[in-house]
Amino acid sequence: MARSPALRRRAIARVWQPFTQMQDWETEEFPVVVSARGTTLTDADGRRYIDGNASLWCNVHGHRHPAIAGALKRQLGRAAHTTLLGLCHPGAIELAERLVEIAPPGLNHVFFSDSGSEALEVALKMAFQHWRQRGEERDTFVTFGGAYHGDTLGAVSAGAISLFHGLFRPLLFPTVQVPCPYSPRDPGGAARRSLASLEKALRTRRGRVAAVVIEPVVQGAAGILPQPPGFVAAVRELCNGAGTLLIADEVAVGFGRTGRMFACEHDGVAPDLLALGKGITSGYLPLSATLATDRIYEAFLAPWHRMRQFFHGHTFAGNPLACAAALASLDVFRRERTLDRLPAKIARFEDRLARFRGRPHVADVRSRGLMGAVEVEARPGRPFPAARRMGHRIILECRRRGVVLRPLGDAVVLMPALSMDLRTMDRMFDVLEESLPAAVRS
Numbered sequence: 150m151a152r153s154p155a156l157r158r159r160a161i162a163r164v165w166q167p168f169t170q171m172q173d174w175e176t177e178e179f180p181v182v183v184s185a186r187g188t189t190l191t192d193a194d195g196r197r198y199i200d201g202n203a204s205l206w207c208n209v210h211g212h213r214h215p216a217i218a219g220a221l222k223r224q225l226g227r228a229a230h231t232t233l234l235g236l237c238h239p240g241a242i243e244l245a246e247r248l249v250e251i252a253p254p255g256l257n258h259v260f261f262s263d264s265g266s267e268a269l270e271v272a273l274k275m276a277f278q279h280w281r282q283r284g285e286e287r288d289t290f291v292t293f294g295g296a297y298h299g300d301t302l303g304a305v306s307a308g309a310i311s312l313f314h315g316l317f318r319p320l321l322f323p324t325v326q327v328p329c330p331y332s333p334r335d336p337g338g339a340a341r342r343s344l345a346s347l348e349k350a351l352r353t354r355r356g357r358v359a360a361v362v363i364e365p366v367v368q369g370a371a372g373i374l375p376q377p378p379g380f381v382a383a384v385r386e387l388c389n390g391a392g393t394l395l396i397a398d399e400v401a402v403g404f405g406r407t408g409r410m411f412a413c414e415h416d417g418v419a420p421d422l423l424a425l426g427k428g429i430t431s432g433y434l435p436l437s438a439t440l441a442t443d444r445i446y447e448a449f450l451a452p453w454h455r456m457r458q459f460f461h462g463h464t465f466a467g468n469p470l471a472c473a474a475a476l477a478s479l480d481v482f483r484r485e486r487t488l489d490r491l492p493a494k495i496a497r498f499e500d501r502l503a504r505f506r507g508r509p510h511v512a513d514v515r516s517r518g519l520m521g522a523v524e525v526e527a528r529p530g531r532p533f534p535a536a537r538r539m540g541h542r543i544i545l546e547c548r549r550r551g552v553v554l555r556p557l558g559d560a561v562v563l564m565p566a567l568s569m570d571l572r573t574m575d576r577m578f579d580v581l582e583e584s585l586p587a588a589v590r591s
Contacts, residue, residue, distance in 0.1 A: 180192035180198060188200050188573055199551060199553065201564070201577045206406075209567050210481045210485070210566065210568045211568040216480060217474050221470055224240070224470050228469050229469065240472030241261060244472045248440060253413050256440035257440075257446070258442075258443070259440055260459070262466050263437060265426025265427055266426075268400060269303070269424045270301045271439040272362075272422040273303045275445060279445045282449065282457050289358045290361075292324045293327055293343065293362075294309050296308050296310070307362045309326055331374035347384065351391035352391070361388050361393060363396070364398045366407050366412035372557045373522035381412075381416040381418050385416070396423075397423050402520070408488075408491050424437070433474040498516065498563075498565075505582075509586070509589075510525045510526060510589050513560075524560040525561070539589070540557070541556055547561075549584075550580045
């Protein structure tokens with residue numbers, strides 16, 4: 150007898166879903182996932198689904214990886230949680246050391262928090278306080294059109310997606326926004342215009358900009374919008390010339406997602422502050438980290454009574470279980486040569502995506518590493534009416550065929566775990582090829 154209908158009724162009655170219109174959700178036969186292994190999810194009725202969005206972009210090595218599960222069991226035998234406020238534990242120490250070892254050079258200090266949004270919030274506050282404590286009142290942040298940096302209010306202030314952020318503008322601090330560096334019709338021109346606008350913003354506000362905030366290499370929640378090679382290096386150079394800080398938000402693009410451990414590595418860039426989340430524990434437990442340079446860290450050092458310490462922290466920051474998962478994930482990266490195996494997977498991923506170019510109703514195809522999107526349109530240059538929710542229709546067709554994906558508007562995002570094998574990847578793309586025309590006909 151099917152178990153899902155009863156579970157769905159209970160979920161609808163009590164669980165308020167994120168980013169979801171609950172009135173619509175009540176009518177959907179959504180899966181209730183009860184188990185997962187590798188890149189496969191299983192629902193309460195025994196149906197299996199390919200996890201094509203890595204459980205919201207965070208799963209790296211697959212579900213129920215024995216090395217990570219074993220590390221969690223061992224840590225449970227010692228302590229589930231102890232605070233970092235005034236204390237420490239070996240897992241936080243070792244994880245901080247190992248993050249410093251693999252991060253871009255100069256990022257020598259690690260501040261732990263719970264989510265990617267909080268990691269970015271920490272970076273903004275650190276940048277602001279750093280300048281104040283150096284005697285400079287810099288209160289302006291420069292951000293990029295299309296940016297998404299999280300859902301806490303500081304992160305939303307740095308964001309630029311009106312659908313997510315517009316309602317909350319009265320609560321936010323103002324930022325200077327330069328154009329998005331991607332346009333499907335003129336990618337190179339968009340990047341050049343973005344850099345020119347950034348140069349002007351930094352020149353006209355010299356001495357007032359606390360930091361430039363960027364999702365390096367690709368903007369994720371904007372719809373997987375890639376930047377050309379050299380773009381991040383050019384942003385770094387402009388920051389250096391203006392004497393301001395660079396904050397790199399690698400919550401989505403870090404830990405191998407773009408083919409390197411960190412996206413900044415593609416351009417050989419070291420930011421002043423680096424925000425990490427999602428893949429840090431391979432999706433096993435909530436954890437994030439903000440890495441800072443010596444120069445930023447030293448601005449907070451003073452006798453206690455001067456009150457220059459960083460007054461920010463969370464109860465579960467640096468949780469021992471989460472640190473154990475993160476350390477095990479880094480071990481798996483090394484032992485399974487995850488990064489070395491990515492080029493072949495990325496090549497297949499790009500090849501399968503390329504087959505959508507020129508197909509009916511496909512407006513744009515874009516990717517970087519194992520991040521991809523197929524954007525659809527009603528006819529050339531004309532989007533589908535918003536009421537049709539075509540991106541959502543497509544992922545529902547995919548779900549009926551055994552693949553879980555998630556859209557960003559009418560862009561269907563493909564974001565497999567780095568561990569997904571080529572056969573499963575091909576099946577994921579086969580299903581999308583079948584589902585797109587079926588959704589358009591519906």
